Every structure is written in C-alpha cells, then in structure tokens.
Amino acid sequence: MSDTSYLDWPFFEDHHRALARDLDAWCHANLPAIVDAEGAHDNVDDTCRTLVKVMGDAGWLRYAVPKAYGGVHENLDVRSLALIRETLGRHSGLADFAFAMQGLGSGAISTFGSHELKQAYLPDVASGKKIAAFALSETDAGSDVAAMQTWLERAGDGFVANGSKTWISNGGIADFYTLFARNGKDGKKLSAVVVDKDCDGFSIADRIDVIAPHPLGTLSFDECKIAADRQIGNDDEGMKIALGTLDIFRTTVGAAALGFARRALDEATERAVNRQMFGATLSDLPIAQERLAEMALDVDASALLVYRSAWVKDVKKTRVTREAAMAKLYATDQAQLVIDKAVQLFGGLGVTKGVKVEELYREIRALRIYEGASEVQKIVIARQHLQDNMK
Structure with missing residues (x-):
C-alpha cells in the first residue's frame, strides 16, 4: 500500500484528494486487464488506443482540457494533472503515457488556440475519440528548439510545411499533431499549427523502438498542406x-x-x-x-x-x-x-x-x-x- 499522507499537505483541496483516491481505485479495478494482458506490451499501438478509449469513457481525460470544451476545470489544473500522472505512473507507465500525451498534444490548443480550434479538437480529446501528439523535436533540435529546420510558409488560403520531426510520442497513431516550425525557410521565429493525420503531404517516415515500448515515430512533411484556420496563435508566436x-x-x-x-x-x-x-x-x-x-x-x-x-x-x-x-x-x-x-x-x-x-x-x-x-x-x-x- 502506497503512502498517501502527502494528500493531507496544504497544496491540495478536497477535490484533489478525492481525485487521487478515486483514480487509484479505478486503476486497481481496470488497468491490469489492459496493461497486463498477454501481448499488451508487444502491440503498444493497440494498447494505447484502448487506454485512451477507456480513460475517455471513465472521464479521466476531461482533466486534460478546459471546462468549456468538455473538461472539469475552467483552465488546466496542474495539481490535478500531476496527481493523475503520479497515480497512473504508479500503476502503469503506458497508462501514464497515454494520458500525458492527450494533455501535452492538445495543450497548445487549450492555452493559445481560437475558440473554433478548441471546439474542433478538445471535446474529442476529452472523450478519447481523438489521439493527440506534440511535434517539436528534430534530429538536431531536441532540447535546442531554436535549431529546428522544419518550416512553414503561406500558400494560397493556408500553409505548406516541409521538413521532419522525430522522437514524436504517439507518432503513427495520433489523429492530429501540434506542429512547431520556422515561419519561413530562413525565418528565425516559430509558428504553430495543427496537422491532421490525413493532410496531403504528411506521412509517418519511420517508427522508433525504445527500451520501454511506446508509440514513437518520425514524421515527414513534404509540401504538406494545412488550412489557415489550423494555426495556433499568430505568426512568430510558436x-x-x-x-x-x-x-x-x-x-x-x-x-x-x-x-x-x-x-x-x-x-x-x-x-x-x-x-x-x-x-x-x-x-x-x-x-x-x-x-x-x-x-x-x-x-x-x-x-x-x-x-x-x-x-x-x-x-x-x-x-x-x-x-x-x-x-x-x-x-x-x-x-x-x-x-x-x-x-x-x-x-x-x-x-x-x-x-x-x-x-x-x-x-x-x-x-x-x-x-x-x-x-x-x-x-x-x-x-x-x-x-x-x-x-
């Protein structure tokens, strides 16, 4: 039995304490049948899809988006997110991964997106109908974000993206990707857009195997066409x-x-x-x-x-x-x-x-x-x- 005395610390309110205890009970009752099933870690794509669905059905993914779009709190509550990740991590690393990417992959939309963009994606993130991803890292631009080479340019009534991203969690199973790229091939500043998995010019170039199996991939953008209304924030705010x-x-x-x-x-x-x-x-x-x-x-x-x-x-x-x-x-x-x-x-x-x-x-x-x-x-x-x- 894990120590839960930390829940009495003054950092938390009663609803946080209830969240931690309710989720722990849910994990005990539901996760073993998914993450401990035969072949669960050999086919992590399907396991993660299942985890997103069951967490969506149970209402846990509602903590990953604001209340106006199907969430629990008016804005993202970091204490709730942290308690959920700690609890899921204690039970299953893969369950934690599945939850975390719903929040991180849609977090830029939740915090900086237009109402229309939020309405287009966040309710489906909260319900588990859409899987999210966060596309920032590149081969030579991991922690050094300023070194990224993928770029966007305006074309007609939208954007065109060229380049690649790698080590992208949910790469290959996500329904949409929050993409960060240079604003112009020689631009110094970044912009952010949402790329749907079926966008023309977008593909999964490779899947990556790591020591703790998770869905991970390399993304390719080859004259990838993105609608103008998929931009998050303004130019140069990436x-x-x-x-x-x-x-x-x-x-x-x-x-x-x-x-x-x-x-x-x-x-x-x-x-x-x-x-x-x-x-x-x-x-x-x-x-x-x-x-x-x-x-x-x-x-x-x-x-x-x-x-x-x-x-x-x-x-x-x-x-x-x-x-x-x-x-x-x-x-x-x-x-x-x-x-x-x-x-x-x-x-x-x-x-x-x-x-x-x-x-x-x-x-x-x-x-x-x-x-x-x-x-x-x-x-x-x-x-x-x-x-x-x-x-």
Whole structure:
C-alpha cells in the first residue's frame, strides 16, 4: 500500500484528494486487464488506443482540457494533472503515457488556440475519440528548439510545411499533431499549427523502438498542406506557445517519475519485509534499512518540489519556469536512483523480465531526456536564478 499522507499537505483541496483516491481505485479495478494482458506490451499501438478509449469513457481525460470544451476545470489544473500522472505512473507507465500525451498534444490548443480550434479538437480529446501528439523535436533540435529546420510558409488560403520531426510520442497513431516550425525557410521565429493525420503531404517516415515500448515515430512533411484556420496563435508566436505549454506539463513529468519511484519503494519494501536471508529478513539488515531510508527521503523530497510547482501555477497563476525545471530535474533524476536501489534489493530477480522493478528501470530512463533533458533543466534553473538576482 502506497503512502498517501502527502494528500493531507496544504497544496491540495478536497477535490484533489478525492481525485487521487478515486483514480487509484479505478486503476486497481481496470488497468491490469489492459496493461497486463498477454501481448499488451508487444502491440503498444493497440494498447494505447484502448487506454485512451477507456480513460475517455471513465472521464479521466476531461482533466486534460478546459471546462468549456468538455473538461472539469475552467483552465488546466496542474495539481490535478500531476496527481493523475503520479497515480497512473504508479500503476502503469503506458497508462501514464497515454494520458500525458492527450494533455501535452492538445495543450497548445487549450492555452493559445481560437475558440473554433478548441471546439474542433478538445471535446474529442476529452472523450478519447481523438489521439493527440506534440511535434517539436528534430534530429538536431531536441532540447535546442531554436535549431529546428522544419518550416512553414503561406500558400494560397493556408500553409505548406516541409521538413521532419522525430522522437514524436504517439507518432503513427495520433489523429492530429501540434506542429512547431520556422515561419519561413530562413525565418528565425516559430509558428504553430495543427496537422491532421490525413493532410496531403504528411506521412509517418519511420517508427522508433525504445527500451520501454511506446508509440514513437518520425514524421515527414513534404509540401504538406494545412488550412489557415489550423494555426495556433499568430505568426512568430510558436516559441511562446511551446514554452507556455511546457510550463504547464513539465511539472507533470516530475509527477510521473514520482509515481514510478513510489511504486519502486513499495515493491522494494515488500521484498525486504518478506525476503529471508542470513537467518532474518532483508529488512532487518542495516544496509537494507539505509537504502529504504534514502528511497523514502527522495520520494518525499520529489513530491514537495512537484506539488510546490503545481500549486504555484494554479494558485499564484504565474510562470513556473524555475519551479517546473526543479521539479522535473530532481524527481526524474532521483526516481532513477530510487528504482536502481529497488533493483539492487531484488538481486537477480530485479533484472528479470516481467518483474515490476525491471519494467520501472526501463520506463524511467526516457523521463530524464524528454521535455528538456536534465542538463537543460540545470541551465534553465541557473539562468532564472541569475536573472532574479541581477534585478
């Protein structure tokens, strides 16, 4: 049983506490039949489609869009998003992925899109009828967004896009992609548009296999035709839109890592209490107690940073560039360490396929890279710190 005492922290309101408990119960009742079914991780496309559908039917995806378009809250509530990702992450990395991409993939529309654009996409995101994706990264422009080469130009009554994107989550199964590209082939600024999967000139160039299977792909844009009403915001606002979207969802990456770490601590604790060795249990050994103490400390410290960031965004309604970077950096890096210690406490069983801590070991690694690698978060934190102290 995971520790839930953090729900009594002052960061949360009663509806947040109810959300966490209700979702946890739903996960216990519904997720094993999907994510633990034979072949579920061998065909992640179908598994993710199923997860999006069942989460839409159950109403959980309503937290990923604003109330006016089928959501729960007037605006995206980061504490709710973080609690959902932590809870889903504790149960299933694939379920967390499916939920997260509905929010991130449509987040720019929710925050910066016109009413017409929101109405065209967000209700179907909330119901699970449409799968969303966020197309930002390129081969030579991952964390360095300014280095991207994909470009847009106006053509007739719309746009034409050329270039490619890679490492795109839901690449190959999404119904639409939020695309960020240079405004003009030689442009220095970015614009954002929505590309439907059936747009002329759009294709999936490749699918990518990674150590923790997820739908991932490379997108190709070859004179891809996009209607003018699919633009998000105005010309040259793409960087602001991308960073504003990440400002909301980066905190939730830390929350997912927190869920992975909390599950690893639960698994390690159960193993330590029940594993007999040297005439006692593993938990009787001082070295095992030391490891469990370190893991518990890192879990709580991560939770404080994650929910501090979410609270500041929701309540203070300010930019949380520094807070979100700290939350993502610390929670993902420490989750890697927590999970590694859990694997060590399991011994040889810990690296055996089918054991939960082995799955977590593979799942956590990507979180230290996507939505800004750990090294980039340190740059963000340092720059913000210097800026705040040079006023």
